[in-house]
Amino acid sequence: YFYSNETTPSWKKVNYNSVYKDIAGLLEDEDYDDGSYGPVFVRLAWHASGTYDKKTRTGGSDGGTIRHTAEAGHGANNGLEHARDRLEPLKKQYPNISYADLYTLAGVVAVQELGGPTVRWRPGREDKTEADCTPDGRLPDAAQGADHVRDIFYRMGFNDQEIAALVGAHALGRCHTSRSGFDGPWNASPTSFTNFFYTELLNSTWVPKKWNGPFQYVDKESGQFMMLPADMAFKKDSEFRKYVEKYAADQDAFFEDFAKAFSKLLELGVKFPEDAPVYEFKTLE
């Protein structure tokens, strides 16, 4: 640099390969849910990013505003404190990483370490204040169908193919009555990243769950697995269903398309420093 007093920006002082390894070390916990924080890390990364509005260029992961009470308190974000609290010691260990980078990187680590594809990721997001939180209502409502899902994801700038690829993340994790009100996992291996969201959606018979909770589906055969009304839209809507059939038949195609769409999601609205490198992290052994 020409100016000798130029200070190094904080994002450059972080060893991201080392953060990756340390996040990976936080995934397993036999006392939490199905034994892994991976699913809730993916959900944190997605909800941090999915507030983006391409028209006003507001929201998105930049700013790390999901940590502030105003946004953390949105109904859709119930339960994400489990992910943030689990990651907090790493913010102490790496004070130069932004929350926005930490939360998005945690989603990448979880996808990769649970057996999913390599997701390209860049550092350089900057944290912002509570005043930069987005208004409530930008994330999808699971009780609604295809029109609503399209409204929400088109607002972010995604097309039908990308939306259908992203929702395959529902191979991971579960619904909690204490968080969303819905109940149960989508399949029998909620801590493995697979194309099972699509295979289950197509191959099982889904019937309304008989209970006092919100309307949702369970598989007729075992009653153990679930689909949200919004999930069922991907089976009923013919345009979405084309991709569901493709990804059910071809896990590699799903992995490739998911990796691209997830990486795009985590970058919506972010103005990266010009010299921010793209990382393709190696999965740990």
Ligand code: CCH
């Ligand atoms: Fe999702 N998701 N999601 N989802 N989601 C829930 C849980 C997870 C919707 C609703 C819900 C994506 C899209 C949608 C994950 C990743 C993604 C829950 C249960 C609801 C409700 C929350 C609870 O009770 O804990 C709706 C509606 C849509 C789209 O219309 C996208 C996109 C992604 C990521 C790419 C993951 C992972 C979970 C499991 C979380 C956990 O704690 O196990």
